[in-house]
Amino acid sequence: MAAILPRRSRRRVRWKAYLYVLPAFAFFAIFLGVPLLQTAQYSFYDWNGIGPSTWAGVQNYVDLILDQKLRDSFVHAGILIFFFAAVPVVLALALTAIISRGARMRGMSIFRTLLFLPQVIASVVVATTWVAIYSPNGLVNQLLRAVGLDSITTAWLGGFATALPAVGLIGSWLGIGLCLVLFLSGVANIQPELFESARLEGAGPVREFLSITLPALRGPIAVALTLTVVAALKTFDLVYITTHGGPGNATSVPAYEAYNRAFNTGQVGSAGAVAVVLTLLILIITVFIQKLQPKDVE
Amino acid sequence: MRIRRREMAFNYTVLIIFSAIAVIPLLGVLLSAVTPKGDPQGGFQLPSGLDLGNFVEAWNRGHFSTYMTSSALVTISVVVLTTIMSTLAGFAFARMDFPGKNALFFMLLAGLLLPAEAFIIPLYYNLRSAGITDTYWALILPQTAQSLAFGVFWMRNQFRTFPHEIMEAGRLDGASDWKLLWKVIVPPSIPAISTMCLLVAMWTWNEFLIPLIMVSSENLRTAPLGLAFFQGQHITDYSLLAAAGVIVALPIVLLYIFLQRRFISGMVNGISSR
Known part of the structure; x- marks a missing residue:
């Protein structure tokens, strides 16, 4: 039917289209596009936010490597990727493998609702919640005491060695539900006959996972990785509320450094360089992960 | 068995x-x-x-009635602006041909990936020069721009799947593009539009960085920002903070409980099809 209908009207160039696109595009250009270019411009200057600015060349970028505080912040972001992305994706995959044939179980929607709940809660609320959980009398120490491990109870967010993993585990908690929901809905799309016939052929659970479940999950895995890796790199709210980058700068991350330098310590140029590199990292990693996606979609 | x-x-x-x-x-x-x-x-x-005294105390001591009003005002404004502009642009991207269409769409799409850090620093100084930092505009306008990337993308996908035949029929009846959009295409797309509204509302309500940077007056603080300051003042009063946290999270959690299917499918599909 569609093939017979004349498509001329759709093919014709319509200049009026620009009027439809204009409001959105103007907003986008004024509040995102132009400032984005300015961020790049700022990064080549020294500026304290008030007085005149001076040309700094690539010094702000060199500092990303030479300044240990900045270097550490990117290392911390790398460690957070492990907690935010690697832990939940691997764990959720393992769980999905175990329950892959249960994806169509009754009551699934209730589990999905509960698993997904942390995603809709403001990160500030999540952060204050976990501050209490990690506090000296909080849930973590309560559990440790309950199993007789009083000796290792501590103020988790206050220790140099424990603060970053503690922040990271909040990310793991956030990620696991998201990944499980994504993977289980991916598995629910697999024809049950595939599992039936694999079983008839005597495939074990491992073969079944590798040859049926995993290939079907390539798309959802790419999505889960993109979301969680980007969330790890962008981490700001959690750090701001739980530790303010401390103790010392044990939990400082690029987004926090950019904010702090731009608005507290008068190093706007340096903040710009951090922001540019962070943005490029996010774009590159996203494009790289998208390559995992199966090409034949669409 | x-x-x-x-x-x-x-x-x-x-x-x-x-x-x-x-x-x-x-x-x-x-x-x-x-x-x-x-x-x-x-x-x-x-x-x-x-x-229930903690709720009362948090509400009064923390000025949460002010913060919740700010959040509601900002969220509603962002949702309305985003919906109108996304519908218009989504329609053009889905149903019209014009030079530069792909380049423009690609630029919008890149906005989906941009972290706020990429633009927030100069944006603050620009808006300060324009004299609108520390006003509601400094909260509404940037967050609308941020939501538009997703909104346009979502509406375009929605309108692209709209049956071609119905549009042609409308066009044969002599309807203009404008009429076609609002009379023929939008009404059956209301479910998809409301899913988008839900997601944008959630992201706007929960946003922290933009309010943190853009406003300094207490009466303009949004609920998450108010909670952050409240936490700074009552660092170990966990019950009070918990009550405040419940107040801040409640509106979105209630929406989620009643419309969870829409939330989940919206987020899963919206992000997956990217």
């Missing part, structure tokens, strides 16, 4: 454990929020009684 039943029981156990992990911290907040003053604080325990 026996194996299948054992397998089922096992599946349920795994799901119950992980649902519990997702929910227990949140349940802890609820319990903590209704814990009477004298009880030990900070941990996970059943309160000795039900005390």
Whole structure:
């Protein structure tokens, strides 16, 4: 039917289209596009936010490597990727493998609702919640005491060695539900006959996972990785509320450094360089992960 | 048959454990929020009684009525602006041909990936020069721009799947593009549009960085920003903070409970099809 209908009207160039696109595009250009270019411009200057600015060349970028505080912040972001992305994706995959044939179980929607709940809660609320959980009398120490491990109870967010993993585990908690929901809905799309016939052929659970479940999950895995890796790199709210980058700068991350330098310590140029590199990292990693996606979609 | 039943029981156990992990911290907040003053604080325990006083105290001491009003105003404004502009642009991208269409769309799409850090620093100084920092505009306009990338993308995908025949029929009746959009295409697309509104509302309500940077007056603070300051003042008063946290999270959680299918499918599909 569609093939017979004349498509001329759709093919014709319509200049009026620009009027439809204009409001959105103007907003986008004024509040995102132009400032984005300015961020790049700022990064080549020294500026304290008030007085005149001076040309700094690539010094702000060199500092990303030479300044240990900045270097550490990117290392911390790398460690957070492990907690935010690697832990939940691997764990959720393992769980999905175990329950892959249960994806169509009754009551699934209730589990999905509960698993997904942390995603809709403001990160500030999540952060204050976990501050209490990690506090000296909080849930973590309560559990440790309950199993007789009083000796290792501590103020988790206050220790140099424990603060970053503690922040990271909040990310793991956030990620696991998201990944499980994504993977289980991916598995629910697999024809049950595939599992039936694999079983008839005597495939074990491992073969079944590798040859049926995993290939079907390539798309959802790419999505889960993109979301969680980007969330790890962008981490700001959690750090701001739980530790303010401390103790010392044990939990400082690029987004926090950019904010702090731009608005507290008068190093706007340096903040710009951090922001540019962070943005490029996010774009590159996203494009790289998208390559995992199966090409034949669409 | 026996194996299948054992397998089922096992599946349920795994799901119950992980649902519990997702929910227990949140349940802890609820319990903590209704814990009477004298009880030990900070941990996970059943309160000795039900005390709603923390909510009253948090609401009054923390000026949450002001913050919630700010958040509501900003969220509604962002949702309305985003919906109108996304519908218009989504229609053009889905149904019209014009030079530069792909380049423009690609630029918008790149906006989906941009972290706020990429533009927020100069944006603050630009808006300060324009004299609109520390006003609602400084909250509404940038967040609308941020939501548009997703909104346009979402509406374009929606309108692209709209049956071609119905549009042609409308066009044969002599309807203009404008009429076609609002009279023929938008009405049956209301479910998709409202899903987009929900997601944009959630992101705007929960946003922290933009309010943190853009406003300094207390009466303009949004709920998450107000909570952050409140936390700074009552650092170990966990029950009070829990009550405040419940107040901040409640509007979106209520929406989620009633419309969870829409939230989940919206987020899963919206992000997956990118």
